[in-house]
Amino acid sequence: MTRDVHVVLDESAMVAAGRGNVLASRLIHRSHAEPGWFLYATVCALVEADRDRPGTAEHIAALPGIVIVDLDLPAALAVARETTWSTAHTLHAAQPSPDRPDGALIATTTPHLWKEQPVRNLDLSP
Numbered sequence: 001m002t003r004d005v006h007v008v009l010d011e012s013a014m015v016a017a018g019r020g021n022v023l024a025s026r027l028i029h030r031s032h033a034e035p036g037w038f039l040y041a042t043v044c045a046l047v048e049a050d051r052d053r054p055g056t057a058e059h060i061a062a063l064p065g066i067v068i069v070d071l072d073l074p075a076a077l078a079v080a081r082e083t084t085w086s087t088a089h090t091l092h093a094a095q096p097s098p099d100r101p102d103g104a105l106i107a108t109t110t111p112h113l114w115k116e117q118p119v120r121n122l123d124l125s126p
Helices: 011-018 022-033 043-052 056-062 073-080 085-094
Strands: 005-009 037-042 066-069 105-108 121-123
Touching: 005 011, 005 022, 005 085, 011 022, 011 043, 011 056, 011 105, 022 037, 037 043, 037 085, 043 056, 043 066, 043 085, 056 066, 073 085, 085 105
Parallel strands: 005 037, 005 105, 037 066, 105 121
Antiparallel strands: none
16 A cells, blocks of 8 residues: 655745756656645745746646645644744645645755754755
8 A cells, every 4th residue: 555645845846846847847747647646835835936936826826736725724823933934834734634644745945944844855956
C-alpha cells in the first residue's frame, strides 16, 4: 500500500514553477496525473509569489492538480502570530490535520528559510 504524498508550495516554488523549474513542473504533473499525489498553494503565498513575478497567482490557480488553501479562521490566527503572512500560512497548511495526519512537505527553492521550522521540506533548487 502506497502512502499519499502531500506537498505545499511556498512562494519561491510557485515563482520557480512559472520560470520553468523542472522539479516544480514534475510535482505539478504528478499532482494532476498520479493518484495519491496532492499539491497545495496557500492564498498568502500566492499573493507574495505574484508580487515577485506578476501573473504567477493566475498561473498556479489555473492548474487543475493544485488545491488552493483559503485563509480560514485557524489559518488567520496562525498568520496573526507571525511576521510574514506567506510563511505563516504555508507553515500552517503543512501541519498535520485530519486530511494529512503526517502533515505535508514544503516545496521550496529557499530551504534555508525553513531550517528552524518544524517541517520537512523538498528542495527544488536547480
